[in-house]
Amino acid sequence: MANTTDVTGRHYPDSGQNTDPPYLHPDYKSTIKKSPQRPLVALEHSVTELSGPAFEAGEAGENDLTVQGDAMPLGERIDIQGRILDEEGNAYAGALVEMWQANASGKYRHINDGREAPLDENFIGAGRCVTDAEGWYSFRSIRPGPYPVPGGWWRPAHLHFSVTGPSVVTRLITQMYFPGDPLLEDDPIFHSIADDAAREALIGKFDLTLGEPSVSLGYRFDMVLRGQAAG
């Protein structure tokens, strides 16, 4: 899957930003036994950390999750667009962006999702694309449903995003939420992020102009990875 190495001419100093959640967030119980307890060891970046995989543009349609079945999936059609940027606003071109999600009923096409909710035979719920020269990605999909966590709370509607490239230092897995969702208030995963602005930044911005008239509703979701231009 990986193509040629991309040494981007960027470097990845620690800018002091600390938007990420901690490993241990007891309200999200699964972190209790999976969080490392010893302090992380600082690693000076070498060529291992400054290089990484690059990706070729995918096949057309891989970013349209509404055309993967014989017919259109159930649900409210949405378009999500955004840019992958570094901390100075420079584009990350050639980054692999993968998106996956539950269907409109809040059910994943996954053997371990045992919840009683219907699958949609026309919806797989996974897509991918590679950012263009300006760092843009886009997906068309349907709005996912919220779902209850067994024995726990309700997860707000969300899209999972994975961004790979250009380096292990810039690797990001995150989630996009939807504006105005009342379930955000009590979601321990959303609230694992302490910083208010960093948390709110995971809520996609509703933008009617990004949708197709009379077809889909649009959301803008930019993702900022670590890194600065070299120099």
Place this chain on the structure above:
Amino acid sequence: MSLARTASQTIGPFYNFALLGGADNDLTRRSKGGPQAAGEVVEIKGRVIDGDGAACACALVEVWQADAEGRYGADRDPNFAGFGRTLTDNDGYYTFTTVLPGPVPGKGNSWQAPHMSMSLHSGGLLKQVNTRLYFPNDDANADDPVLSGIEDDGQRSTLVARAAGEGRYEFDVILQGEGETVFFQL
């Protein structure tokens, strides 16, 4: 301009239909049936374990390494993938097939011993953990700047795979508690 970095969130439990292709854990070829990369083919097998000593199933394990000659860049072996990813099974095991990496440059005139960069994501992990895998019985380990920067023998040994027969290595990742793997702040 300084933009706020996007915060990490957990990969969750239900992603393998999205992130895994057919042979992403075989770095020795760029495509199925394609020509094989140069170098000694090795198998890396390991287990991901949580703070209770329980198997960590459905963890995403990703690796990045130099080719057999220690190259990462455009001059790299064109048949070598460099990057791989796989998923742990219900017993917490993952496997990669790759070639033994060559030594790669470190700071100044130093050299780093052959190693793989390894990152993990899982439900219950709100952000990735980053570690490195080194190979046992390699004289270059003694001078490696990362390994030699870790004073505690026990902690350093968590970064070195075990020999498990001809061309086979084992490397467990212990997320928490006794024998906890050394994780890096990148």
